[in-house]
Amino acid sequence: MQLPKLYKTLIALGLAGQVAAQTPLVVQVNKPKADVQPTMWGLFFEDINMGADGGLYAELVKNRSFEFTTPLMGWRESRSTKSTGSVLVINRADQPANPRFLRVKTDGEKYGLINEGFRGMGIKQGVGYDFSILSKNVEGNLTLKLELVNGEGQVLGTASLPLTSNDWKKHSVSFTASKTEPKAKLNIWFEGKGTADLDMISLFPKDTWKNRPGGLRADLVQLLADMKPGFLRFPGGCIVEGYDLDRRYQWKNTVGPIEARKGEINRWNTEFKHRLTPDYFQTFGLGFFEYFQLSEDIGAEPLPILNCGMACQYNSGEVVPVDELDPYVQDALDLIEFANGSTDTKWGKLRAEMGHPKPFNLKLLGIGNEQWGPQYIDRYVVFEKAIKSKYPNVRLISSAGPNPDGEVFGFLSGKLRELKADIVDEHYYRSPQWFMENANRYDDYDRKGPKIFAGEYASQSKDIASQNNKNTWLCALSEAAFMTGLERNADMVHMASYAPLFAHADGWQWTPDLIWMNNLQSYGTPNYYVQKLYSTNKGTKVLPITANNEWVAGKNKLYASATWDEPTKEIILKLVNTSDQAQTETINLEGVKKLDSKAKRWTMKGAELDSENSFENPKQVSPTEEELAVKGTKLNLTLAPQSFSVIRVKVVK
Ligand code: AHR
Numbered sequence: 001m002q003l004p005k006l007y008k009t010l011i012a013l014g015l016a017g018q019v020a021a022q023t024p025l026v027v028q029v030n031k032p033k034a035d036v037q038p039t040m041w042g043l044f045f046e047d048i049n050m051g052a053d054g055g056l057y058a059e060l061v062k063n064r065s066f067e068f069t070t071p072l073m074g075w076r077e078s079r080s081t082k083s084t085g086s087v088l089v090i091n092r093a094d095q096p097a098n099p100r101f102l103r104v105k106t107d108g109e110k111y112g113l114i115n116e117g118f119r120g121m122g123i124k125q126g127v128g129y130d131f132s133i134l135s136k137n138v139e140g141n142l143t144l145k146l147e148l149v150n151g152e153g154q155v156l157g158t159a160s161l162p163l164t165s166n167d168w169k170k171h172s173v174s175f176t177a178s179k180t181e182p183k184a185k186l187n188i189w190f191e192g193k194g195t196a197d198l199d200m201i202s203l204f205p206k207d208t209w210k211n212r213p214g215g216l217r218a219d220l221v222q223l224l225a226d227m228k229p230g231f232l233r234f235p236g237g238c239i240v241e242g243y244d245l246d247r248r249y250q251w252k253n254t255v256g257p258i259e260a261r262k263g264e265i266n267r268w269n270t271e272f273k274h275r276l277t278p279d280y281f282q283t284f285g286l287g288f289f290e291y292f293q294l295s296e297d298i299g300a301e302p303l304p305i306l307n308c309g310m311a312c313q314y315n316s317g318e319v320v321p322v323d324e325l326d327p328y329v330q331d332a333l334d335l336i337e338f339a340n341g342s343t344d345t346k347w348g349k350l351r352a353e354m355g356h357p358k359p360f361n362l363k364l365l366g367i368g369n370e371q372w373g374p375q376y377i378d379r380y381v382v383f384e385k386a387i388k389s390k391y392p393n394v395r396l397i398s399s400a401g402p403n404p405d406g407e408v409f410g411f412l413s414g415k416l417r418e419l420k421a422d423i424v425d426e427h428y429y430r431s432p433q434w435f436m437e438n439a440n441r442y443d444d445y446d447r448k449g450p451k452i453f454a455g456e457y458a459s460q461s462k463d464i465a466s467q468n469n470k471n472t473w474l475c476a477l478s479e480a481a482f483m484t485g486l487e488r489n490a491d492m493v494h495m496a497s498y499a500p501l502f503a504h505a506d507g508w509q510w511t512p513d514l515i516w517m518n519n520l521q522s523y524g525t526p527n528y529y530v531q532k533l534y535s536t537n538k539g540t541k542v543l544p545i546t547a548n549n550e551w552v553a554g555k556n557k558l559y560a561s562a563t564w565d566e567p568t569k570e571i572i573l574k575l576v577n578t579s580d581q582a583q584t585e586t587i588n589l590e591g592v593k594k595l596d597s598k599a600k601r602w603t604m605k606g607a608e609l610d611s612e613n614s615f616e617n618p619k620q621v622s623p624t625e626e627e628l629a630v631k632g633t634k635l636n637l638t639l640a641p642q643s644f645s646v647i648r649v650k651v652v653k
Pocket of ligand 1: 402
C-alpha cells in the first residue's frame, strides 16, 4: 500500500498518531509566585465504609463490649447437646459509658461463644495475636480455651487463659497463628464449672503500625504515610453531624481508657437502603487521641472537625438553639486545650496520661461539616467569637455546603467573605467532565476573600454517590487535570483532599474511595496514585506556566502547572493530556542558565479509560519512573494520550 506523503513525513518525525504541539509552553522560573502551603495536599478520613472499626483500627472482635443495639450482634453460642450453659446480658447503671457485660454460666459440658469478626477476621501465618478480656469470677473457676478457626473448623491458633480474679481485672494471653486466613472466627470455650462476668473481649494482631498494642493496621497507615500528606482531617464528614444531635460525634467520648469510651451507632449504618450495614458501630478505640497521634506519625497537621450544633441536613437537620450552644462551644475550647494545653490543665493532663505530654500543636479546627443555610452562619459566628478571643492563632475552617455552586453555595460564600472567615471548605462530587471543565475554577476567584480548602472531591464515574461509581483511570485523570488549577492558585487554595479515604470491599456504603481493603490486603486506586504524585511533588512556590500567554487549562485538552522546590532547587512540572492523541511539547524554562543533564519523569496511564486497580492487580494503573536526558534549558516531551506526567529537573549553577 502506498502511504500518503504527509504520513511518511510524520513517521520520519516520529509523530504519527500524535498531535504536534501548537506553541511551546513557557515556565517563568525567574518569576515565582505564591508559596505552596505545606498543608496543600492532605487526607480526609471519615469513618465510613468500615474505615475505622473493621478497617484502620486493628481490633478483630466485633461488638467487644456488647454495646451494639442488639447486645449479642456478632456473637453466637455454641454447645454440646448436654450443656446447660447460658449467657445473661447485664446492664449496670454505674458505668454509663460501658453499661453492658455478659454473665456466663457453664456446667462443665462443652459450651462457648463465637465471634464472627468484621466480615471474618484476617489472620496471618507467623503473626502474634494478643487476646484480652475484663472478667470477674462470680462462682467457681473457669478457664478460657481460645481458638482461631477457618471455615472448615481447622484451628489456626490456640491458647488457654484461666480467669483468676474475683474482682474486675484484665486477663491477657498471646499466641501465634499457624496459617493465613482472610475470614477466620474466634471460638471461646469455657472450661470448668462456674459463673463469670465478661466484658471488653478483644483480639489484636501484634504487627500493628509501630507495633503499638491495640493499634492501627500497618499496611493502611503505610499507604497514608507514603503520601507525605500535609494534613489529616478527621473524623469526617457527615459522621461529625450525626443523624440527629443525640447521635453526633462527641470527641470527649473518644478519649481516656478504651473501656470508658461511650460507643455510638455509625450514621452510615442505615443511610443507604441499597448498602445497609446494620452491624456498623463506633467503639472509638480509634478516638481523638489516636487521630492526633496518627497525624503526628505521618507528618500531617491535625485538622479535627467538630459538630457546630447542627445534625446532618440530609437527615434530621435539627439544630441547637443559638442560646444553648455553650456546651458545643466549650467542646471546641476544651479540644484545643486537650491538643495544646499544658499538662496542668484538665484536658492537657488527660493527653499526658494517655502518653503524650508534649502538645500536638493544633493549628486548624473545622466548625461543622457540610452545613448550610443562615442557621449555619448564626452558629458559626458564635464559635468564631469564642475561639478567636481565646485562641486567636487557631485557623477556623467553615463550610460552603455540599455543592460547589448554586444558591446555597453562593449564600454561604458571600456571608463567609463578609465575615472574613479564615478558610472555607468547598466540596465537589462531580463528573469527570466537570473536573476537566473546572480546572480554571480559581483563576478568577476574589483574592481578598477567605482561603480555600478543597475538602472533599472525587470524580464520579456514574453519578453522585451512585453505588456503581468506580475508581477508573478517567476519574483519576480528570482529578489530575483539575488539580493543576488548585496548584496554580495555591495563593488561595491552601488545602485539598480526596474523599472518602477508605473502603472495605465487604462493608462499604460509598464509592469511589481512595484506598480499598479487605481483611488482609489493601491497595491504592489510580486516584490514590494521582494524589500521591501531587503530594510527594509539591514544591514550595508556584511558577507561572503558559502557552501563548494563557494558562494551560484545557485548550487542546492539555492542563499544566509548575512549582519550584527550594530545598532541592528543582522545577516540578505537572502535565495532563486528556486527549486521545499523543501531544509533543516543547517547554521553555525561562530565566534558567543551566539544568542538570538528567531529569526524572513519572508517567501514569491506564490501558483503557475504565481501567482500575484491584486486589489481584493493585498497581495496574500506577506511575512508571524514567530518567530524561536534558539538553540546554528546553524540555521536549511526548505526552501519551490520556496520561499524567510529573517531571522534576534540577537547576544547576
Ligand atoms: O465522603 C462522604 C460524604 O460526602 C461525607 O460524609 C460528606 O461530607 C459528603 O456529603
